[in-house]
Amino acid sequence: GYSVAEIYKALGYTVHKVQIINDRGIHICKSMAAWKLFGNGETPASTGLKGDKLVGKYYVEFDKNFKAQCKELEAKGLSKEEAEKQAPIMKLAVQMLQQWEQKDAEILKLWNAMNSWVYAGFDATYKRMGVDFEKLYYESNTYLLGKEEVLRGVEQGVFFKKEDGSVWVDLTADGLDQKVLLRSDGTSVYMTQDIGTAILRFRDFPKIEGQVYTVGNEQEYHFKVLFLILAKLGYPWANKCYHLSYGMVDLPTGKMKSREGTVVDADDLMDEMVEEAAKQTRELGKIDEMTEQEVNHLAEMIGLGALKFFLLKVDPKKRMMFDPAESIQLQGHTGPFIQYTHARIKSILRKAESLNIKPEVGDLKKVNSLEPSEREVIFKINQYTTKLQEAGREYSPAIVANYAYDLAKEYNQFYQAIPIFNEADPIKLKFRIAFSQVTANTIEKAMAVLGIHVPERM
RNA sequence: GGUCUCAUAGCUCAACUGGAUAGAGCAGCUGCCUUCUAAGCAGCAGGUUGCUGGUUCGACUCCAGCUGGGAUCACCA
Numbered sequence: 001g002y003s004v005a006e007i008y009k010a011l012g013y014t015v016h017k018v019q020i021i022n023d024r025g026i027h028i029c030k031s032m033a034a035w036k037l038f039g040n041g042e043t044p045a046s047t048g049l050k051g052d053k054l055v056g057k058y059y060v061e062f063d064k065n066f067k068a069q070c071k072e073l074e075a076k077g078l079s080k081e082e083a084e085k086q087a088p089i090m091k092l093a094v095q096m097l098q099q100w101e102q103k104d105a106e107i108l109k110l111w112n113a114m115n116s117w118v119y120a121g122f123d124a125t126y127k128r129m130g131v132d133f134e135k136l137y138y139e140s141n142t143y144l145l146g147k148e149e150v151l152r153g154v155e156q157g158v159f160f161k162k163e164d165g166s167v168w169v170d171l172t173a174d175g176l177d178q179k180v181l182l183r184s185d186g187t188s189v190y191m192t193q194d195i196g197t198a199i200l201r202f203r204d205f206p207k208i209e210g211q212v213y214t215v216g217n218e219q220e221y222h223f224k225v226l227f228l229i230l231a232k233l234g235y236p237w238a239n240k241c242y243h244l245s246y247g248m249v250d251l252p253t254g255k256m257k258s259r260e261g262t263v264v265d266a267d268d269l270m271d272e273m274v275e276e277a278a279k280q281t282r283e284l285g286k287i288d289e290m291t292e293q294e295v296n297h298l299a300e301m302i303g304l305g306a307l308k309f310f311l312l313k314v315d316p317k318k319r320m321m322f323d324p325a326e327s328i329q330l331q332g333h334t335g336p337f338i339q340y341t342h343a344r345i346k347s348i349l350r351k352a353e354s355l356n357i358k359p360e361v362g363d364l365k366k367v368n369s370l371e372p373s374e375r376e377v378i379f380k381i382n383q384y385t386t387k388l389q390e391a392g393r394e395y396s397p398a399i400v401a402n403y404a405y406d407l408a409k410e411y412n413q414f415y416q417a418i419p420i421f422n423e424a425d426p427i428k429l430k431f432r433i434a435f436s437q438v439t440a441n442t443i444e445k446a447m448a449v450l451g452i453h454v455p456e457r458m
Numbered sequence: 459g460g461u462c463u464c465a466u467a468g469c470u471c472a473a474c475u476g477g478a479u480a481g482a483g484c485a486g487c488u489g490c491c492u493u494c495u496a497a498g499c500a501g502c503a504g505g506u507u508g509c510u511g512g513u514u515c516g517a518c519u520c521c522a523g524c525u526g527g528g529a530u531c532a533c534c535a
Contacts, residue, residue: 025535139535166533175461176531183533190535220462221530247464248528284497302497314471319463319528321470326484331497333471333483340497348494383474390474402472402482409482416490416499436494458497 002131003312003397004212004244006449011392016205019133020197023115024140025190026097031055032110033093034062044117050124050267051117060261065089101187125266129304130451135204137197143188146196149233150181150188158232169229179225194226195233202237210240212395217245217317244395247319264324274303276328277336286458298455302336305452309335312450313401333405335452338443341408341415342454345440348420352433355421359434362427373414378435380407384442388449397450404446411439 005015035042035058044051066089073083084090099107126132150167153159159169159181167182181192201211213223223243230238249256256263278299281287287295310327314320330336352359370378383403391399420436423429444454 022535027535164533180533185533187533189533193535216529217463218529219535222535224462245463250528280497284495286495286497317463318471323470326470329484331483334497336497337483340495344495344498351494386474398472405482412498413500415494419493421494457495 002214003400003450004214004392004395006451007388007392007397007400010388010445010449014207016134016208017132018135018137018201020137020139020142020194021119022139023118024100024138024143024193026093027059028111028114029093029096029100030062030066031058032096032107032114033089034058034065035114036110037065037089037092043113044120050121051119052121052125053265053267055114055118055121056258056261059259062089062093063259128270129266129308137200139193139197142196142200143193144196145200146192146194147182147188149195149199150192153181153229153233156233169225169232171225171228174228176221176225176228181229191222191226191229194222195229198226198230198241199235202235210237210242212242212244214244214246217247219243220245242395244316246316249320249322252321252323264322269307269324269327270304272303272324273307273328274299277302277306277330280330281458298458301453301455302330302339302458305335305339305447305454306330307335308450308452309338309401312397313405315396315398317396335447336458338404338408338447339452339454340458341411342440342443342447343456343458344415345411345436345443346456348433348436349440351421357426357433358430359437360427360430361434362431371414371418373410373417374432374435376410377407377414377439380410381435381438381442384446400446400449404443404450407439407443407446411436 002017005017008015035055038061039058042054044054047054049057066084066087069087069089070080070083073086074080078086096107100111150159153169154161154167159167161167162184164184165186166180166184168178168180170178172178179191180189181195182188198211202208215223220243223241223245227238227241227243230241251262251264254262278295281295281299281302287298290298306329307327310329311320311322313333349359380403387399387403391397391403418432420429420432423432447454
């Protein structure tokens with residue numbers, strides 16, 4: 001999603017990158033409940049853990065205890081549903097949610113503390129990845145507007161109220177079901193909040209034409225419903241909202257489940273990749289004239305480049321297999337392959353400069369006398385804009401990623417086939433240096449769209 | 459069960475939206491560093507594009523059916 005925003009920026013659009021933060025609801029309360037029971041007052045400061053990790057730990061802790069308690073209750077003869085309701089730890093979480101909605105001071109304090117830990121943790125991770133958002137939306141704020149809108153919808157007759165007080169939308173005419181928008185006790189659901197968030201965004205950024213939601217494909221139904229609701233409420237931009245539904249990531253060991261803690265941790269992954277990059281850089285003996293700081297900087301660039309490229313090279317709409325062992329690869333169809341090509345070109349450009357050879361495109365009629373490998377590279381360079389447009393149309397950074405790879409691949413073939421500085425003809429020599437420079441620039445641009453930096457040497 | 463979605467080399471992925479001999483990487487095998495960085499290049503091997511039909515001059519691509527994965531259909535988020 002982030003890279004799609006960068007694609008549109010590169011195409012000249014104005015883009016606002018925003019994020020919704022789900023800071024409301026039972027899932028936070030689960031962590032809170034487990035922390036209260038087993039936390040012994042732990043904080044990120046006291047444990048040295050990142051805030052999001054600490055809260056995540058108690059989310060897993062909750063699930064563990066919850067399951068154990070359910071099992072116990074089921075052994076006593078309760079049904080599964082009954083046991084899930086009666087489990088003491090779940091009762092505590094539900095109670096906390098109610099207290100939160102009633103603005104209970106003590107609960108709000110704990111909620112504030114744990115949320116701030118999570119955000120601080122996320123911030124650190126985003127910062128390292130080079131991801132930033134212009135504005136964050138908090139569900140705990142936006143649900144109120146959503147509620148207003150739903151009630152307005154009832155007045156206008158696009159939604160209806162049942163006897164128990166719950167509010168519904170009827171989407172059977174659109175081939176869908178009836179969906180609840182407000183619970184019988186008047187509290188809001190996930191959908192309510194998203195209605196508010198959407199409207200708020202169009203108020204905050206009046207000039208935008210539409211919105212792209214980058215959310216996993218398990219929420220396809222949700223967004224289908226959301227956009228229909230927005231249309232029913234009379235918002236003309238409703239049909240300019242698009243759900244970029246990305247496929248889930250599978251691990252060789254099975255599915256990722258946050259509740260069970262079987263997720264690949266982004267921070268750990270980045271550490272591993274950077275470490276591997278540093279190791280290989282040292283083994284290849286490329287750090288001769290580099291300071292320790294420069295080596296670390298390079299390793300960070302390569303490690304993160306490898307990771308980002310690995311994730312972005314496949315079509316986001318499809319389900320992908322993420323094999324950590326394979327992602328750590330720095331050869332072949334990878335980010336470092338492209339970074340390496342860039343570094344080599346830079347090396348050529350430095351040499352040309354030291355020899356005082358100026359890049360010059362010269363007479364374009366020479367195109368006919370081009371070597372095949374030269375023609376391939378130039379052909380590829382010229383595809384950049386087309387590919388970028390295609391990527392925008394398809395909402396697919398993979399198109400940019402594979403373009404950058406293809407360009408690097410073509411250039412490497414030329415590089416191998418024709419040693420530039422052996423060329424006696426100065427016109428050809430200058431021309432080759434010129435399109436080498438353009439290649440490097442194009443690689444840099446394409447990679448920048450993906451949030452990947454390219455080094456001067458590696 | 460309804461709806462949606464996916465299936466391409468041993469593995470991970472491409473294929474300009476219906477065009478020529480389906481391409482890369484990894485893994486395996488062979489070569490290439492006294493020449494701009496070998497994180498590279500060249501080559502070998504690997505395919506009845508899940509199956510069966512249909513439309514078309516032409517199908518990985520479109521349609522139907524089947525098989526097998528996945529998602530979703532909560533007063534969860």
